[in-house]
Amino acid sequence: MSAPQDWTPSTSSTPSPRPGPDHVVAGLKGTDEGGADLVQLLTPEGERVPDPRFDPYAADIDVEALKELYRDLVLVRRFDREGNALQRQGQLGIWVPLLGQEAAQIGAGRAMAPQDMAFPSYREHGVAWARGVDPTELLGIFRGTDHGSWDPKSTGFHLYTIVIGNQCLNATGYAMGQKFEGKVGDGPDSEATICFFGDGATSQGDVHEGFVWAAVYDAPVVFYCQNNQWAISEPTERQTRVPLYKRAQGYGFDGIRVDGNDVLACLAVTRWALEECRTGNGPVLIEAFTYRMDAHTTSDDPTRYRLADELELWKLKDPIERVRVHLVRSLGVEPEFFGEVQAESDALAARFRQHCVDMPAPAPDRMFSEVYAEGSPAVDAQREAFLAYHSSFEGV
Ligand SMILES: Cc1ncc(C[n+]2csc(CCOP(=O)(O)OP(=O)(O)O)c2C)c(N)n1
Numbered sequence: 001m002s003a004p005q006d007w008t009p010s011t012s013s014t015p016s017p018r019p020g021p022d023h024v025v026a027g028l029k030g031t032d033e034g035g036a037d038l039v040q041l042l043t044p045e046g047e048r049v050p051d052p053r054f055d056p057y058a059a060d061i062d063v064e065a066l067k068e069l070y071r072d073l074v075l076v077r078r079f080d081r082e083g084n085a086l087q088r089q090g091q092l093g094i095w096v097p098l099l100g101q102e103a104a105q106i107g108a109g110r111a112m113a114p115q116d117m118a119f120p121s122y123r124e125h126g127v128a129w130a131r132g133v134d135p136t137e138l139l140g141i142f143r144g145t146d147h148g149s150w151d152p153k154s155t156g157f158h159l160y161t162i163v164i165g166n167q168c169l170n171a172t173g174y175a176m177g178q179k180f181e182g183k184v185g186d187g188p189d190s191e192a193t194i195c196f197f198g199d200g201a202t203s204q205g206d207v208h209e210g211f212v213w214a215a216v217y218d219a220p221v222v223f224y225c226q227n228n229q230w231a232i233s234e235p236t237e238r239q240t241r242v243p244l245y246k247r248a249q250g251y252g253f254d255g256i257r258v259d260g261n262d263v264l265a266c267l268a269v270t271r272w273a274l275e276e277c278r279t280g281n282g283p284v285l286i287e288a289f290t291y292r293m294d295a296h297t298t299s300d301d302p303t304r305y306r307l308a309d310e311l312e313l314w315k316l317k318d319p320i321e322r323v324r325v326h327l328v329r330s331l332g333v334e335p336e337f338f339g340e341v342q343a344e345s346d347a348l349a350a351r352f353r354q355h356c357v358d359m360p361a362p363a364p365d366r367m368f369s370e371v372y373a374e375g376s377p378a379v380d381a382q383r384e385a386f387l388a389y390h391s392s393f394e395g396v
């Protein structure tokens with residue numbers, strides 16, 4: 001693939017020529033993977049490639065640390081597959097698969113310091129894992145029994161947001177709070193926020209507003225866009241003329257594109273970006289260039305809008321396989337280790353499944369119970385009406 005021709009609007013007083021069809025096509029191509037700007041530390045073939053700028057941020061990743069990252073990737077993929085199966089068997093109303101995005105999420109999640117705060121969308125099961133949220137805690141949302149049962153404060157992992165892009169406002173506001181409270185600086189306890197959203201979300205006003213506010217308040221927030229190429233059936237090239245990371249320039253902060261299937265690169269780049277934010281050089285936009293290998297959700301059928309070839313190409317860039325190959329070929333890790341991780345993943349899947357099928361149905365008034373801390377007459381009236389309606393089915 002040839003490198004995309006760049007077209008940058010002129011900033012001088014001389015008007016730049018309007019973009020012609022060639023520029024538009026170049027912009028669309030600019031949403032392709034090509035280009036020297038993609039940060040990659042581990043190739044799809046499992047070769048470690050040097051990167052003077054980002055190597056220091058992965059310098060501590062020795063064999064043992066890489067084995068831990070591999071374990072994360074495998075376990076996260078395993079319970080994600082189990083979630084899909086549980087939906088197919090009628091145990092969950094819906095499941096949102098992360099297949100293919102494990103490295104983008106584990107790299108970012110493991111880059112965070114304990115005091116940092118993450119604002120996810122609805123697909124960030126890997127980040128949840130990295131923040132110590134037990135996977136069974138995700139099940140209630142997809143079984144329809146609760147809206148998320150983990151504690152956002154102690155985990156540093158906010159509840160899921162279904163409204164596309166909305167969490168960018170929450171994350172920016174939270175980061176502004178970190179700034180106002182003097183938590184940005186050189187100290188070991190300085191804090192940053194990271195906000196997860198998709199390529200499609202970048203077309204939402206909330207994301208734009210978040211970028212503007214974060215920029216003018218120097219808010220310590222990393223905007224982490226997982227460009228998985230699709231917003232349900234809408235491909236990225238129909239959302240933007242320029243590569244998404246280049247949009248940061250227009251808001252006045254750094255934008256960087258990383259190989260989202262390379263866990264080392266995602267870890268290093270996110271560590272760098274969080275450090276920038278903690279020390280007052282934020283915000284930063286990261287575009288993790290990856291691929292949604294499964295359907296948008298279990299309610300979607302991607303064969304209706306994309307070709308199987310595309311998936312086959314991305315399978316060659318699998319985020320887990322490249323780490324396995326590197327561990328075996330370059331670091332001499334024995335098969336025993338992979339067997340142990342496999343056994344651990346089977347046990348996790350069994351525990352996940354058992355927890356799901358054992359979940360009690362919530363009491364009918366459950367959905368009214370945590371709307372307001374101190375109750376509300378309107379909600380009370382709704383609860384009474386619903387309970388009366390519900391009891392009318394008794395004995396039917
Ligand atoms: C405000 C809003 N509009 C539309 C939707 C419906 N919707 C759900 S997911 C989605 C696509 C999001 O794509 P992207 O941001 O790329 O994230 P991905 O699902 O690929 O991770 C849309 C349009 C929504 N949830 N919220």
Ligand SMILES: [Mg+2]
Pocket residue numbers: 198199200226227228229230231232
């Ligand atoms: Mg997407």
